[in-house]
Amino acid sequence: MKKMFRQLAVILALLVIAFCLVGCDALDEMREAHAVYTSMDPPFAIAYKDATYKALQCPQIADKGIMWAEWRVFVTKPDVPVLLSQQVGTRFGIDSEEKFLTNYGEIVYVREDVYDAAVAELKLEDPFTEFQLRWIDEDHRSQSYTLTEEEEDIIRGILAEEPLRDDDSYYIEDSKTLIFRSETGLFYQEEHTIVKKAEGYFIQTYDYNEKGGNYFFPAKGEAADLLAELIAK
Amino acid sequence: MxxxxxxxxxxxxxxxxxxxxxxxxxxxxxxxxxxxxxxxxxxxxxxxxxxxxxxxxxxxxxxxxxxxxxxxxxxxxxxxxxxxxxxxxxxxxxxxxxxxxxxxxxxxxxxxxxxxxxxxxxxxGEVLVELFRAGFWLIGEFFENCGGHAAFYTLVALLLLVIIVGYFYLMCCACISVGQTAKKNRILKAFGAYFVWYLITQAVGTVGIIVFAIFGEIGLLEAIARVIENYPFEFVHVLMVGAFIIAAAISAMFFFISHRIMSRRLNLE
The missing domain is CATH 1.20.58 (Methane Monooxygenase Hydroxylase; Chain G, domain 1)
Known part of the structure; x- marks a missing residue:
């Protein structure tokens, strides 16, 4: 009888240990989405995934635009448990490179290692320096590719040509978004789309001025090959 | 005994x-x-x-x-x-x-x-630990927001839980006891007793809503809203204690009905 109880106790103890060691994917996902305010007084700061994000006032948001953001981070006070972070926390957007946290107010939280560069960009009249390709992958995550200097030259060459006016977007076979952005990615402007149609490859842009409408910049030869390569990413 | x-x-x-x-x-x-x-x-x-x-x-x-x-x-x-x-x-x-x-x-x-x-x-495992953390945090927030009233709310809520269990059980006992006074179809009569009680509560609720609507027309609701705004914690105290007293009184009534039938009108098969 004693031996049986001892064996039962050992089995129960092993079960308890085993149960405690097994993790939970859903909990891990919630932890990935949880950030905390490290400072509730100025200067404000947020801690997210072992990085600190410092607050930066960006009053020129209306003029320059702000980077793309996925709304998947919830910021709470430090004492809030992770299970309640999505109910109690403030939803923030984060860019695909995880450099910026924003809820589209005037304050953007910039990762510490990029902070000085972002402050410098804020002072520039024209901070836009590079083209970046952006798309959503199969896991619904935002992906990006920064074009090289040669590729940028080819893109600028395409955009320098005379565009074709065409409102017919039904026959687009494939497309990816192309943005013109600052080096850190804090600002972006002039969103274009690389499109593949039956007639070939184009860069599409929409004219928001008086004329309005879709404009297609045709690509030929080496430029078309580049657009094909970018669309295939 | x-x-x-x-x-x-x-x-x-x-x-x-x-x-x-x-x-x-x-x-x-x-x-x-x-x-x-x-x-x-x-x-x-x-x-x-x-x-x-x-x-x-x-x-x-x-x-x-x-x-x-x-x-x-x-x-x-x-x-x-x-x-x-x-x-x-x-x-x-x-x-x-x-x-x-x-x-x-x-x-x-x-x-x-x-x-x-x-x-x-x-x-x-981890989930249970996080559940406990969340539970304790919520309790902490409750005590922080309600201050000294929190302890009283907790006590009355526990008493309310107990009295609700007693209310429901004694209601069923009273219905069964009433059903037993019949010569045949006793279970059916017990259901009938429950249905009558349900109708009574619905009727009282409807009358209450009508009275409330009439009060609304003479501005009494605004006065109640002002009281809630100025004394929110006290209002909850009154509500909880009032609910407890009403539930306890009705439970006592059911107890009395069952007791009366068992002692004076027992009708075993």
Whole structure:
């Protein structure tokens, strides 16, 4: 009888240990989405995934635009448990490179290692320096590719040509978004789309001025090959 | 004498409900075991959610069976053939009622406790730790926001829970007792008694709504809204204590009805 109880106790103890060691994917996902305010007084700061994000006032948001953001981070006070972070926390957007946290107010939280560069960009009249390709992958995550200097030259060459006016977007076979952005990615402007149609490859842009409408910049030869390569990413 | 009656009540409950609790704990272990194989495949999702649904259904069944068994036991023990034995004991109807009500309280609490243990087993590990953290944080926020009122709210809420269990059980006992006064179709008459009580509560509720609407037209609702705005904590105190007093009074009424029928109008088969 004693031996049986001892064996039962050992089995129960092993079960308890085993149960405690097994993790939970859903909990891990919630932890990935949880950030905390490290400072509730100025200067404000947020801690997210072992990085600190410092607050930066960006009053020129209306003029320059702000980077793309996925709304998947919830910021709470430090004492809030992770299970309640999505109910109690403030939803923030984060860019695909995880450099910026924003809820589209005037304050953007910039990762510490990029902070000085972002402050410098804020002072520039024209901070836009590079083209970046952006798309959503199969896991619904935002992906990006920064074009090289040669590729940028080819893109600028395409955009320098005379565009074709065409409102017919039904026959687009494939497309990816192309943005013109600052080096850190804090600002972006002039969103274009690389499109593949039956007639070939184009860069599409929409004219928001008086004329309005879709404009297609045709690509030929080496430029078309580049657009094909970018669309295939 | 109530102690002895209660002892046998608890024996009867244990004999019937212990296997149910064991099944509930077994399903929670199974639910936790399934999580060892966590992955993104659809088959794991089907297995996991099936185990969770099975656990939820078993928890509901466990609590439902505890309540149902208490009511059935009241009927069988006092108004069926067993009643001939029960009423020959040197025990007053009051003692019978108290023992049965206490037995129901204890095993409702046990059913809830076993359900919580089963949830703890099913979430054992990191999730359980986070659940406790979340629970303590919420309690902390509650005490921080309500200050000194929080302790009183907690106490009254616990008393309300107890009185609601007693209210429901004594209501069923009263309906069964009323049903027993019939010569035939006693169960049907018991349902009829419950239906009459339901109609009465609905009628009172409707009259209350009409009165409230009339008050609204003469501006009394705005006055009540101002009181709530200026004294929110006190208003909740009044509501909770008022609900407790009303529930206790109605429970006492049901107790009296059952007692009266058992002592003056007993009509065994």
């Amino acid at each position: 109530v102690k002895k009656l209660l002892k046998y009540e608890l024996y009867a409950y244990t004999r019937t409900l212990l296997p149910v609790y064991a099944i509930l704990l077994g399903i929670s272990v199974l639910c936790r075991f399934v999580q060892f194989f966590e992955n993104d495949h659809v088959s794991y999702g089907i297995l996991f959610w099936s185990s969770v649904i099975a656990l939820i259904i078993t928890v509901i069944a466990c609590i439902g069976m505890t309540v149902g068994y208490g009511i059935v036991r009241f009927y069988k023990n006092l108004f069926s053939l067993e009643g001939y034995l029960s009423f020959t004991l040197p025990v007053t109807p009051t003692a019978h009622l108290i023992a049965k009500t206490l037995g129901q309280f204890i095993f409702c609490a046990a059913a809830v406790a076993v359900s919580l243990v089963s949830v703890a087993i099913a979430t054992a």
